[in-house]
Amino acid sequence: MPYFDAASSAPLHPVARQALQASLDEGWADPARLHREGRRAGLLLDAAREAAAEAVGCRPDELVFTPSGTHAVHAGMSGVLAGRRRVGLGVTVSAVEHSSVLHAAAAHEAATGGAVTEVPVDRFGAVMPDTYADALREDTALACLQSANHEVGTEQPVAEVAEVCRSRGVPLLVDAAQSLGWGPVEGAWSLLTASAHKWGGPAGVGLLAVRKGVRFAPRGPADERESGRSPGFQNIPAIVAAAASLRAVRAEAAAEAVRLRALVDRIRARVPELVPDVEVVGHPERRLPHLVTFSCLYVDGEALLHELDRADFSVSSGSSCTSSTLTPSHVLRAMGVLSEGNVRISLPSGTPEAEVDRFLEVLPGVVSGVREKLGAPAGSGGGGAVEPDAAAGETAGPVADPARTAGPADVRASLVVDALGRRCPIPVIELAKVFGEVPVGGTVTVLSDDEAARLDIPAWCGMRGQEYVGEQPADHGVAYVVRRVS
Amino acid sequence: MPYFDAASSAPLHPVARQALQASLDEGWADPARLHREGRRAGLLLDAAREAAAEAVGCRPDELVFTPSGTHAVHAGMSGVLAGRRRVGLGVTVSAVEHSSVLHAAAAHEAATGGAVTEVPVDRFGAVMPDTYADALREDTALACLQSANHEVGTEQPVAEVAEVCRSRGVPLLVDAAQSLGWGPVEGAWSLLTASAHKWGGPAGVGLLAVRKGVRFAPRGPADERESGRSPGFQNIPAIVAAAASLRAVRAEAAAEAVRLRALVDRIRARVPELVPDVEVVGHPERRLPHLVTFSCLYVDGEALLHELDRADFSVSSGSSCTSSTLTPSHVLRAMGVLSEGNVRISLPSGTPEAEVDRFLEVLPGVVSGVREKLGAPAGSGGGGAVEPDAAAGETAGPVADPARTAGPADVRASLVVDALGRRCPIPVIELAKVFGEVPVGGTVTVLSDDEAARLDIPAWCGMRGQEYVGEQPADHGVAYVVRRVS
Numbered sequence: 001m002p003y004f005d006a007a008s009s010a011p012l013h014p015v016a017r018q019a020l021q022a023s024l025d026e027g028w029a030d031p032a033r034l035h036r037e038g039r040r041a042g043l044l045l046d047a048a049r050e051a052a053a054e055a056v057g058c059r060p061d062e063l064v065f066t067p068s069g070t071h072a073v074h075a076g077m078s079g080v081l082a083g084r085r086r087v088g089l090g091v092t093v094s095a096v097e098h099s100s101v102l103h104a105a106a107a108h109e110a111a112t113g114g115a116v117t118e119v120p121v122d123r124f125g126a127v128m129p130d131t132y133a134d135a136l137r138e139d140t141a142l143a144c145l146q147s148a149n150h151e152v153g154t155e156q157p158v159a160e161v162a163e164v165c166r167s168r169g170v171p172l173l174v175d176a177a178q179s180l181g182w183g184p185v186e187g188a189w190s191l192l193t194a195s196a197h198k199w200g201g202p203a204g205v206g207l208l209a210v211r212k213g214v215r216f217a218p219r220g221p222a223d224e225r226e227s228g229r230s231p232g233f234q235n236i237p238a239i240v241a242a243a244a245s246l247r248a249v250r251a252e253a254a255a256e257a258v259r260l261r262a263l264v265d266r267i268r269a270r271v272p273e274l275v276p277d278v279e280v281v282g283h284p285e286r287r288l289p290h291l292v293t294f295s296c297l298y299v300d301g302e303a304l305l306h307e308l309d310r311a312d313f314s315v316s317s318g319s320s321c322t323s324s325t326l327t328p329s330h331v332l333r334a335m336g337v338l339s340e341g342n343v344r345i346s347l348p349s350g351t352p353e354a355e356v357d358r359f360l361e362v363l364p365g366v367v368s369g370v371r372e373k374l375g376a377p378a379g380s381g382g383g384g385a386v387e388p389d390a391a392a393g394e395t396a397g398p399v400a401d402p403a404r405t406a407g408p409a410d411v412r413a414s415l416v417v418d419a420l421g422r423r424c425p426i427p428v429i430e431l432a433k434v435f436g437e438v439p440v441g442g443t444v445t446v447l448s449d450d451e452a453a454r455l456d457i458p459a460w461c462g463m464r465g466q467e468y469v470g471e472q473p474a475d476h477g478v479a480y481v482v483r484r485v486s
Numbered sequence: 487m488p489y490f491d492a493a494s495s496a497p498l499h500p501v502a503r504q505a506l507q508a509s510l511d512e513g514w515a516d517p518a519r520l521h522r523e524g525r526r527a528g529l530l531l532d533a534a535r536e537a538a539a540e541a542v543g544c545r546p547d548e549l550v551f552t553p554s555g556t557h558a559v560h561a562g563m564s565g566v567l568a569g570r571r572r573v574g575l576g577v578t579v580s581a582v583e584h585s586s587v588l589h590a591a592a593a594h595e596a597a598t599g600g601a602v603t604e605v606p607v608d609r610f611g612a613v614m615p616d617t618y619a620d621a622l623r624e625d626t627a628l629a630c631l632q633s634a635n636h637e638v639g640t641e642q643p644v645a646e647v648a649e650v651c652r653s654r655g656v657p658l659l660v661d662a663a664q665s666l667g668w669g670p671v672e673g674a675w676s677l678l679t680a681s682a683h684k685w686g687g688p689a690g691v692g693l694l695a696v697r698k699g700v701r702f703a704p705r706g707p708a709d710e711r712e713s714g715r716s717p718g719f720q721n722i723p724a725i726v727a728a729a730a731s732l733r734a735v736r737a738e739a740a741a742e743a744v745r746l747r748a749l750v751d752r753i754r755a756r757v758p759e760l761v762p763d764v765e766v767v768g769h770p771e772r773r774l775p776h777l778v779t780f781s782c783l784y785v786d787g788e789a790l791l792h793e794l795d796r797a798d799f800s801v802s803s804g805s806s807c808t809s810s811t812l813t814p815s816h817v818l819r820a821m822g823v824l825s826e827g828n829v830r831i832s833l834p835s836g837t838p839e840a841e842v843d844r845f846l847e848v849l850p851g852v853v854s855g856v857r858e859k860l861g862a863p864a865g866s867g868g869g870g871a872v873e874p875d876a877a878a879g880e881t882a883g884p885v886a887d888p889a890r891t892a893g894p895a896d897v898r899a900s901l902v903v904d905a906l907g908r909r910c911p912i913p914v915i916e917l918a919k920v921f922g923e924v925p926v927g928g929t930v931t932v933l934s935d936d937e938a939a940r941l942d943i944p945a946w947c948g949m950r951g952q953e954y955v956g957e958q959p960a961d962h963g964v965a966y967v968v969r970r971v972s
Contacts (some may be wrong), residue, residue, distance in 0.1 A: 035800030067553030068718030147516035204721035232554030
């Protein structure tokens with residue numbers, strides 16, 4: 001049963017399982033106690049800290065264990081922000097950080113008024129070191145940058161940004177959740193966070209490294225454990241399993257990275273050949289070895305996941321219909337790429353080549369099946385009839401002159417599609433259906449209250465070589481204007 | 487190897503081990519994902535929540551899993567305090583709560599200025615419902631009371647205090663960490679917290695129940711998991727093991743409680759017969775079935791733990807010398823009982839009777855050995871010579887007239903013992919050594935800078951039937967004055 005969602009959580013590595021089971025007998029006692037059971041637990045904890053610190057590339061006394069990667073991020077960010085309060089309250093983050101970073105920044109802003117500066121990314125999802133440098137201000141107390149993106153796999157220029165931060169005296173926190181299993185994070189970072197279940201370790205273990213010299217003041221109620229940086233009774237069997245499996249995956253990482261990168265390259269190359277109207281997203285070279293993401297025009301992401309699941313493939317998606325908030329992934333938004341029909345494939349270590357080949361066999365039929373059900377336009381052109389509820393006359397009234405340059409003579413050259421109340425990918429499908437009906441130079445205006453339209457209509461224009469004119473507020477939604485240029 | 491420290495952490499219950507191992511294969515995926523692995527993990531999580539909620543006595547949607555009991559306490563307290571900010575910022579706690587409660591209250595006070603009111607306890611460690619009621623004020627947003635004390639085993643009148651709180655409209659948080667394995671908490675509590683590794687579940691799992699209707703506003707960065715009340719990726723195998731083992735220990739609880747209570751009664755009765763100068767602390771009847779605590783006069787707690795460990799018994803202690811802060815346990819202080827030579831015995835389920843009997847055989851020799859090494863007075867009287875550095879003349883000067891009623895004629899009837907710089911139990915040993923040298927009506931003043939003396943000198947007076955006059959500030963420490971009355 002092919003599981004292609006390692007970036008959410010990887011299956012337990014055999015070494016993690018062995019270490020967990022072996023330490024259940026020795027690791028259950030309180031390591032703060034003086035008795036032999038406590039001392040034994042303490043020895044296991046010390047050994048795990050040494051092993052994990054070596055893999056991270058820090059001193060053991062710089063590393064604490066937390067109950068999750070999220071806890072590591074929260075504790076790391078709040079500790080630096082409290083410790084450097086005199087410098088200022090500003091936080092700089094990339095726009096494509098994991099939600100744990102963005103939510104911690106937002107909570108900090110809400111509680112203290114400290115401004116959050118988001119550094120934009122390019123179409124591949126990467127920040128530019130110069131842009132990052134420009135986002136650092138006098139009052140910036142903390143900068144955050146992931147080592148690699150969790151949704152599209154793009155590696156960030158961490159070493160360059162760390163150098164920029166160092167020269168400005170701003171500590172850089174690197175969220176290495178997606179990359180630590182593949183290798184240490186290079187560069188002069190100040191804090192690093194990670195999560196064991198992403199590399200095949202057990203749930204319940206995060207890592208927080210804080211370099212000596214970083215001003216750090218733990219927040220929240222006092223607790224002596226883990227240098228006062230992570231409260232609560234330590235889960236030593238899980239910590240032992242996390243450290244052991246990190247060493248194990250690192251030993252296999254170089255060879256496995258080459259193998260998986262070849263499989264991912266195959267997916268990146270073949271999917272656009274096999275499936276029409278697909279956009280592969282993320283950087284073509286500077287990326288994680290095991291992760292690839294693409295989006296399919298005219299496809300409902302949830303239906304696609306469901307059909308792939310029926311075909312035994314487990315993947316995830318950043319489409320709006322697969323999120324509880326019905327908004328597309330903030331990563332795809334920041335990149336400005338198509339979000340509908342989004343599929344993230346992240347291969348666990350050991351994924352057989354045959355599973356990838358079978359996926360490539362299955363995918364075209366699955367996508368075309370979903371498109372058919374939705375009545376999507378076939379092929380790569382527009383075509384199809386205007387749906388009854390998308391007639392121009394009824395809704396043209398409330399919409400302001402969309403193209404601004406269109407005079408009265410052009411009225412017949414424009415159409416309005418009312419997709420209010422319809423969810424992704426319907427607004428884009430409706431646009432495509434009527435688009436052939438306006439002459440070159442004419443416009444189609446799509447009325448939509450679906451957040452995904454803001455991303456997907458411009459993306460459609462890019463894929464189709466048509467002109468995206470812009471958006472305007474409209475009754476109950478937004479009017480998106482597209483001009484036919486060919 | 488007898489392990490008598492279940493109250494710190496219990497050995498893993500066989501059912502917990504089985505459930506953990508069984509769910510490692512099914513519980514590693516992200517339960518928020520739509521694919522089959524995610525759905526399977528979600529089903530395990532749902533089933534564990536139902537089982538745990540039934541054992542707690544709440545609805546499944548009132549219960550969330552946290553990474554530890556400490557996290558449950560922190561999240562529960564901060565959530566109520568944020569949710570009821572309009573009512574006020576006051577917190578009422580018993581003086582003998584677990585440090586996680588007291589530290590969270592202190593952090594709240596430091597951050598918001600909300601006053602913490604500590605409810606005193608009697609000599610058994612129990613609060614009185616009336617005293618608790620008096621401690622509730624107009625601005626009290628939250629009340630906290632443990633179900634039973636973790637150091638001395640005394641059960642608190644939770645149902646009565648819950649009724650008081652209900653009538654005053656104040657939510658009561660019950661820390662049930664020590665008792666939940668023995669049975670549900672009775673009464674109209676509003677929040678309940680617990681910790682799986684205390685009942686033989688794995689580390690990494692706490693419970694937080696919040697009754698419907700309690701105003702609750704989670705603090706910290708937003709996170710969708712666990713109803714927004716506990717961030718981070720859930721540790722599902724550990725959660726499954728926690729729920730399964732809670733059911734298992736509950737099934738055995740009634741019979742095991744009777745059996746362990748008999749063993750604890752034996753310890754309570756025999757220790758004072760076998761070892762001179764011992765004070766058994768905690769309530770004689772209203773107490774946990776498996777926990778008993780006593781203190782031994784003239785004994786260094788760390789040396790005692792070390793010698794018991796050499797004799798294969800693992801226990802813990804609230805003595806000052808066994809804490810990193812070199813202060814006696816706040817529980818013993820609040821109770822006003824002897825803290826030196828303190829031993830807490832907490833029997834895990836299944837403890838064989840023979841282990842308890844062997845402990846009773848070993849203990850007298852261990853205690854007398856430690857006392858001998860310290861040069862403690864033998865038997866239950868005073869006796870022994872004054873040590874050179876405890877001569878009266880040198881240090882009588884800076885001490886104010888200790889008994890206030892003593893005139894010039896009484897000067898020869900008083901002695902001063904300089905125990906500055908000496909740690910527990912030396913100040914009490916020095917007091918005992920010289921005590922026979924003053925006539926009835928005379929006083930001994932002990933100069934000490936050891937925090938334990940404040941507790942142990944009055945306790946010595948109580949055990950010896952002598953009069954504790956009081957304390958006064960002195961150069962570099964405190965002067966404790968004792969009058970000989972027999």
